[in-house]
Amino acid sequence: MKLRLSEEDAAFREEMRTFFTTQVPQSIRDTVAARRELTKDQIVETQQILNAAGLAVPNWPVEWGGKDWTPLQRHIWHEEMQLASVPAPLAFNASMVGPVIAAFGSQEVKERFLPATANLDIWWSQGFSEPDAGSDLASLRTTARREGDEYVVNGQKTWTTLGQYGDWIFTLVRTDPDAPKKQQGISFLLIDMTSPGLTVRPIELIDGGHEVNEVFFEDVRVPAENLVGEENRGWDYAKFLLGNERVGVAPVGSTKRWLAAAKETAGERIASDPLLAARIADLENELLALELTALRVVAHSADGKPHPASSVLKLRGTELQQAVTELYVDLAGPLSLASGAQDGSDVPDWARVSTPQYLNFRKASIYGGSNEVQRQIIAKTILGL
Amino acid sequence: MDFTLDSEQTALRDAVRGLLSKTYxxxxxxxxxxxxxxGFSEKTWxxxxxxxxxGLPFAEEDGGFGAGPVEVSIVAEEIGRVLAPEPYLETILAAGLVADLGSPEQRADVIGRVAEGALVLSFAHHDIADxxxxxxxxxxxTLSGVKEPVLHGAxxxxxVVTARTDAGVGVFLVDPAVDGVERTGYRTHDGGRAARVAFDGAAATPLGDPSADASDAVALAVARGQIALGHEAVGAIDVALRTTTEYLKTRKQFGVTLNAFQALTFRAADLYVSAELARSMVTWATLVLQDEPERAVEAASRAKLQVSRAGRHIGQEAIQLHGGIGMTxxxxxxxxxxxxxxxxxxxxxxxxHLARLASTVTDHGVVDPIG
Incomplete structure (x- = not known):
């Protein structure tokens, strides 16, 4: 047992820190630090800078641009990126569809999609959830009927984050409605979002933003070569993807940064308000415990399979993320009402965004397998209940 | 960064577990x-x-075995698993002050005998009033005043007694048989033992230089004790959680085992989260103690706070999820x-510990576990 990083890992950390703080434009990092919404161009620009340096998709196989890093090095990469306010590579590309294609796609599919996916030349959207298939994802009803060399897709997806920017969408579709188990008749299909019959409709959220969408499929014809892996094996690929997603959604570094910034924002008030000081100290301690748990988990993740305790990271990570957004609203107090203030207002920027952020992050305990699903996983898989 | 036990450490854990699980x-x-x-078994001691x-954490030249905080944590966790009542923590903590502050003669006199099991030590630290x-x-x-509760003091x-000197805090060795020491022992609620120890001009031998303030040495010794206690708690938490989940799988009500009720299994899942977070924190604190002792006091506070939260959560829920049987x-x-x-x-x-951490919360930006 030892605390310190090896010399090699310490050098690696320094290298990452230097890169993230010098190679990504300050204006983009400032936007993230101010917790403002990024434009599509800012997200694309960042990912292309990272990709040019080989830092966009380290968890992919080496032949497709990945890195032969240890789990600890991947963790350091992710933490330093968040601490430097660098937007992470688009999760739909880097953490979701990319690894699935790399693991299960044919050589043709890999060659066609992986380089463009790593470089964000293709912006992927996620087509999993449906109006009647949320946590119970396997009950999805969007169908793909085989006709010659094509699938004909009909149905509806929802909660498609940033679907308004999407070039392609990776979907779970029902290819065998007669399969004995609902998990068995599902396939993983890649669909060009410019296809005739596909429409994207925005969903306005409680923070006033447009982050998610509904996607409708009406006799959308998809070349059969866009199938990933085998027909009717899509559920296996989805489980693989969701396992990766769960690891990716323990946002320790960014929450730490938010909390440190909250201390600066609170300034002198901390010294005069013991309840506030205790609340911050408590959050810091909980975050440290989470980070240390993440380090324990990465040290024990073998063969790319997530450690069962990764459910703890998602569950607790999102709770703490939410707790920090709540802290900001409380720091703002009555100023938190000024969310619509424009130029000429005396209310500082951080206070204006505090409530929309708080409302927006209620999503965190719902997506990526809701926290109730995580509790179910812990109870069943880990505790055997 | 490495959180795994090496083979010798694993062997130590297995040996201690073997002994204690057979005894208790x-x-x-x-x-x-x-x-x-x-209140404990002299034979087990x-x-x-x-x-x-x-003798694990003490230097070989003093009669110890030259191991470190990780080995102590292993023993403490096994003690916690079976709630072994032996005065391990008290003795190791007090002997640690002898090792840190004592003269070569004092160390040779005390440490070797502790390692042999010939001495039980108590750390008389808590002042009940002045x-x-x-x-x-x-x-x-000489010492005068009252310390209480002194764990295993009788x-x-x-x-090993802390006392006020002109320089600040001094640490003294007191033979409890001398005139002017009156000990009144009693049981504690957890099956342990504590005592009121009254000093009335009792002869005492300083550990180290009594004209210097020993506050830092005491703080480090206490931090070591806090971290070891954290491991004892983690051992106890682990078993309490397992016992509770086993019960949920076997106890039948309404014709089904209790794990059929999601209201219960979700609470068990939350207990697991608490247990894992606490384990992470105390393990880290032990590594800080080993590799970066100048940060040990902070790390010990962090561990103690986490363990306090987890211990209450799991302790309370373990009883509640059992129902009446948990009260017996x-x-x-x-x-x-x-x-x-x-x-x-x-x-x-x-x-x-939360108050301590709150008072230093503006001293840093983010908390970096690696330092």
């Missing part, structure tokens, strides 16, 4: 042992010495809650 094989056995004074567990005062007359020192062969003295789980409550309030409880 049931709640009833432990109750028998704790019923009569001194000797067996722990034979395993080498009592601080115990040390007075010098020529080369001789049985101890030697007391003949069943195990309530004893774990009692012990976790005692651990919380030994060497500073959660509130105290």
């Amino acid at each position: 094989d049931s709640t009833e056995t432990r109750r028998e042992v704790t019923k009569t004074d001194p 000797q067996q722990l010495a034979e395993l080498g567990a009592l 601080a115990v005062v040390a007075t010098q007359s020529g080369d001789a020192w 049985r101890a062969d030697l007391l 003295a003949e069943y195990s789980v309530g004893h774990y809650t009692s012990r976790l409550t005692a651990i919380d309030h030994t060497l500073g409880d959660g509130s105290e």
Whole structure:
């Protein structure tokens, strides 16, 4: 047992820190630090800078641009990126569809999609959830009927984050409605979002933003070569993807940064308000415990399979993320009402965004397998209940 | 960064677990042992010495075995798993002050005998009212005042006592048999033992230089004790959680086992989260103690706060998820809650450590575990 990083890992950390703080434009990092919404161009620009340096998709196989890093090095990469306010590579590309294609796609599919996916030349959207298939994802009803060399897709997806920017969408579709188990008749299909019959409709959220969408499929014809892996094996690929997603959604570094910034924002008030000081100290301690748990988990993740305790990271990570957004609203107090203030207002920027952020992050305990699903996983898989 | 035990450490864990699980094989056995004074098994104490567990963190030239905080944490966790009542923590903590502050003669006299199991030490630190005062007359020192509760204070062969000096805090060795020491022992709620120890001009020998303030040395020793207690708690938490989940799988009500009720399994899942977070934190604190001791006081506070939260959560829920059986003295789980409550309030409880952390919260930006 030892605390310190090896010399090699310490050098690696320094290298990452230097890169993230010098190679990504300050204006983009400032936007993230101010917790403002990024434009599509800012997200694309960042990912292309990272990709040019080989830092966009380290968890992919080496032949497709990945890195032969240890789990600890991947963790350091992710933490330093968040601490430097660098937007992470688009999760739909880097953490979701990319690894699935790399693991299960044919050589043709890999060659066609992986380089463009790593470089964000293709912006992927996620087509999993449906109006009647949320946590119970396997009950999805969007169908793909085989006709010659094509699938004909009909149905509806929802909660498609940033679907308004999407070039392609990776979907779970029902290819065998007669399969004995609902998990068995599902396939993983890649669909060009410019296809005739596909429409994207925005969903306005409680923070006033447009982050998610509904996607409708009406006799959308998809070349059969866009199938990933085998027909009717899509559920296996989805489980693989969701396992990766769960690891990716323990946002320790960014929450730490938010909390440190909250201390600066609170300034002198901390010294005069013991309840506030205790609340911050408590959050810091909980975050440290989470980070240390993440380090324990990465040290024990073998063969790319997530450690069962990764459910703890998602569950607790999102709770703490939410707790920090709540802290900001409380720091703002009555100023938190000024969310619509424009130029000429005396209310500082951080206070204006505090409530929309708080409302927006209620999503965190719902997506990526809701926290109730995580509790179910812990109870069943880990505790055997 | 590495959180895994090496093969020698694993062997130590297996040996201690083997001994303690055989000794304390049931709640009833432990109750028998704790019923009569001194509240632990002298035989088990000797067996722990034979395993080498009592001399682990001390230098070989002083009569110890030259191991470190990780090895202590391994023993503490096994003690926690079975709620072994032996005065391990008290003795190791007090002996640590002898090792840090004592002269070569004092170290040679005390450490070797501790390692052999020939000495039980107590750390008399908590002042119940005014601080115990040390007075010098020529080369001789005497102590006056009251320390209470002193864990295992009535049985101890030697007391390590903190007292106020002109320089600040001094640390003294007191032979409890000398005139001017009056000890009144009693049982604690967790089956342990504590005592009121009154000093009335009792002869005392300074550890180290009494004209210097020993506050830092005391703080480090206390931090070591807090971290070891954290591991004891993590061991107890682990067993309390397992016992509870097993019960949920076997106890039937309404014609089904209790794990059919999601209202219960979700609470068990939350207990697991608490347990894992606490384990992460105390393991880290031990590594800080080993590799970056200048940060140990902070790390110990962080661990103690986390353990306080987890111990309360798991202790309370372990009883509730069992129902009535969890309230009974003949069943195990309530004893774990009692012990976790005692651990919380030994060497500073959660509130105290939160207050400390709150007072330093503006000293840093983000908390970096690696330093």
